[in-house]
Amino acid sequence: MPKYISKIEAPKVSIAPMIDRTVRDFRYFIRLITKRSLLYTEMITTHAILHGDRNKILDFDLSERPLALQIAGSDPKEIYEAVKVAEKWDYDEINLNVGCPSNRVSGHMMGAVLMAYPELVAKMVKAMRRATDKAVTVKHRIGIDGTGILPKDFKKVHFDQYEDMKEFIKTVEGSKVDRFTVHARIAILAGLSAKENRKIPPLRYNDVYKLKKEFPYLKIEINGGIKTIKEIEDHLKYVDGVMLGRISYDNPFTLAKVDQFFKKSEVNNISRREIIEDMISYVEQVEAEDRSGYEALRHTLGLFYGKAGSKQWRQLITPPWPADYSGKDILEHALEVLPEESLEERSI
Numbered sequence: 001m002p003k004y005i006s007k008i009e010a011p012k013v014s015i016a017p018m019i020d021r022t023v024r025d026f027r028y029f030i031r032l033i034t035k036r037s038l039l040y041t042e043m044i045t046t047h048a049i050l051h052g053d054r055n056k057i058l059d060f061d062l063s064e065r066p067l068a069l070q071i072a073g074s075d076p077k078e079i080y081e082a083v084k085v086a087e088k089w090d091y092d093e094i095n096l097n098v099g100c101p102s103n104r105v106s107g108h109m110m111g112a113v114l115m116a117y118p119e120l121v122a123k124m125v126k127a128m129r130r131a132t133d134k135a136v137t138v139k140h141r142i143g144i145d146g147t148g149i150l151p152k153d154f155k156k157v158h159f160d161q162y163e164d165m166k167e168f169i170k171t172v173e174g175s176k177v178d179r180f181t182v183h184a185r186i187a188i189l190a191g192l193s194a195k196e197n198r199k200i201p202p203l204r205y206n207d208v209y210k211l212k213k214e215f216p217y218l219k220i221e222i223n224g225g226i227k228t229i230k231e232i233e234d235h236l237k238y239v240d241g242v243m244l245g246r247i248s249y250d251n252p253f254t255l256a257k258v259d260q261f262f263k264k265s266e267v268n269n270i271s272r273r274e275i276i277e278d279m280i281s282y283v284e285q286v287e288a289e290d291r292s293g294y295e296a297l298r299h300t301l302g303l304f305y306g307k308a309g310s311k312q313w314r315q316l317i318t319p320p321w322p323a324d325y326s327g328k329d330i331l332e333h334a335l336e337v338l339p340e341e342s343l344e345e346r347s348i
C-alpha cells in the first residue's frame with residue numbers, strides 16, 4: 001500500500017480535548033493566552049451531532065481557530081454523516097476519539113476500546129475522509145487492557161505492548177491519517193475510572209518516540225503528563241507535536257510561552273491584568289445572553305496558579321457573589337485588590 005504523507009503540518013502545540021472543559025468559554029479565554037496552538041472541542045458523539053441541537057453543539061467563534069472538532073463514534077456511516085453536518089461549521093480538523101477509557105463510552109464501542117478493532121477505525125477514517133477535505137486525525141492510547149470489556153471469545157484482551165500499537169497504526173495509516181496523537185499510557189477499560197486512567201497506568205514516552213522512528217513519514221503528536229516549557233522542548237526533539245491537557249486548565253498562564261514553538265518572534269507577551277481586562281467585555285456579553293457569568297469565569301480559576309493572590313482569585317470568582325454583582329463587577333474588583341506583581345507579570 002502506498003504510504004500517505006500528509007501535507008498538513010502538525011501543530012507544535014495543541015490543547016487537548018477535555019469534556020466539560022474545552023467548551024467555548026474556555027477556548028475564548030485560552031485563545032487570549034496562546035494565539036497559535038491548535039484548540040479542540042470536547043468529545044462530541046455522532047449521535048449528538050445527528051440528533052441534538054446542532055447550533056448549540058457545533059457553533060464557535062472564529063477567534064477560536066485553528067480549532068479541531070473531536071468526534072466519538074463507532075459506525076462509519078454515522079461518522080460520515082456527522083462529519084458532513086459539521087462541514088458547514090468549517091472546523092480546521094476533524095479528530096476521531098480512540099482514547100476515552102470510560103465504561104459508558106466503551107460500552108457503545110467508542111473511544112479506547114476501538115484499539116482492539118483497527119479495521120473498524122480504518123473504515124471510520126475513510127468515511128471521514130470521504131466527508132471532508134479538512135485534516136483528519138486520530139487520538140489514541142499506546143494500548144489497552146480490555147479485560148472484562150472485550151467479548152469473552154475475542155482473539156485476546158491485552159493490546160498493551162508496543163507491537164500491538166504498531167499493528168494498530170499499520171492498519172489505520174492506510175486510510176490516510178494526517179496525524180496520530182498518542183496518549184502515552186495504556187487505558188485499563190474495566191476497574192479504573194477515567195480519572196484513574198489518566199494517572200495510574202505509567203507513562204511510556206519511549207513507545208511514542210519509537211513509533212515516530214519506525215514511521216518517520218507519519219505525523220506523530222505526544223500527549224500525557226506534560227507540564228513545562230522545557231518538557232515540550234525535549235519532546236519536540238523526537239516527535240512532531242505536543243498536546244497539553246490538564247496543565248492548560250490548572251496553570252493556563254504557562255501557555256503564553258508556547259507560541260515560541262511556532263515562531264520565535266511570536267511569543268504572546270501578555271499580562272494577567274490584560275487577560276482579565278479582556279474577559280470583562282466577554283463576561284458582559286455572556287451575561288447579556290442570560291448565561292451565568294461564573295460559567296465563563298470558572299475556566300479561569302487557575303490563572304494565578306503558584307502566584308500571590310491565587311487563593312483570593314479563586315474565592316473572588318466563585319459564587320455566591322455579593323448581591324447585585326455582575327461578572328464585570330467581580331473582575332473590576334479583582335483588578336483593584338489582587339497583588340500588583342501577579343497582575344503585571346508578563347510571559348516574557
Ligand SMILES: Cc1cc2nc3c(=O)[nH]c(=O)nc-3n(C[C@H](O)[C@H](O)[C@H](O)COP(=O)(O)O)c2cc1C
Nearest residue numbers: 016017018019042043099183224225226244245246
Ligand atoms: C476533565 C477531562 C476530560 C477529558 N475529556 C476528553 C475528551 O473529551 N476526549 C479525549 O480524547 N480526551 C479527553 N481527556 C483526556 C485528555 O485529552 C488528555 O489525553 C489527558 O488528560 C492526558 O493529557 P494531560 O496529562 O496533559 O492532561 C480528558 C481529560 C480530562 C482531564
